Amino acid sequence: MPTLTKLYSMKEAALHNTPEDCWIVVDGKIYDVTAYLDDHPGGADVLLAVTGMDGTEEFEDAGHSKDAKELMKDYFIGELDLDETPDMPEMEVFRKEQDKDFASKLAAYAVQYWAIPVAAVGISAVVAILYARRK
Numbered sequence: 106m107p108t109l110t111k112l113y114s115m116k117e118a119a120l121h122n123t124p125e126d127c128w129i130v131v132d133g134k135i136y137d138v139t140a141y142l143d144d145h146p147g148g149a150d151v152l153l154a155v156t157g158m159d160g161t162e163e164f165e166d167a168g169h170s171k172d173a174k175e176l177m178k179d180y181f182i183g184e185l186d187l188d189e190t191p192d193m194p195e196m197e198v199f200r201k202e203q204d205k206d207f208a209s210k211l212a213a214y215a216v217q218y219w220a221i222p223v224a225a226v227g228i229s230a231v232v233a234i235l236y237a238r239r240k
């Protein structure tokens with residue numbers, strides 16, 4: 106049976122950055138290590154230094170054992186959502202650009218369709234004036 110993994114954005118993970126609520130990201134996975142702070146053999150300080158952040162590099166640098174990696178599973182709460190939905194302001198900018206594009210297209214069509222009749226009327230007027238003067 107497929108398991109449902111909860112997805113969190115980096116923005117959401119960053120909110121859990123205190124000793125009372127301490128999340129860390131390692132290798133795209135999110136761990137709530139609040140209850141482990143006092144038990145961590147490397148000390149609470151190193152975990153708190155990367156709380157709410159991506160601590161992959163620091164985790165790898167410490168050279169954790171296989172047992173440590175096994176223990177991590179107890180604190181796993183979800184995965185990092187890499188496909189974050191764009192914010193509304195970005196969508197708004199996109200809409201405005203579309204509108205601008207539409208306006209310039211409309212102006213181009215107007216020139217295209219009005220230029221010929223206006224030119225025809227202008228030329229006819231000039232011919233009419235010249236014809237009237239000759240009489």
Ligand code: HEM
Pocket residue numbers: 129131136138145146147148151152155160163164167168169170171172173174176177180
């Ligand atoms: C759920 C996450 C973590 C678990 C379960 C965990 C577990 C452990 C364990 C069991 C050890 C003892 C040594 C070993 O068995 O490898 C250890 C040591 C250590 N850990 Fe972690 N750790 C975690 C996250 C981190 C992170 C994110 C960092 C760095 C920011 C870190 C830094 C260290 C350091 C510096 C040591 C001491 C290494 C030494 O004394 O040689 N740990 N950790």
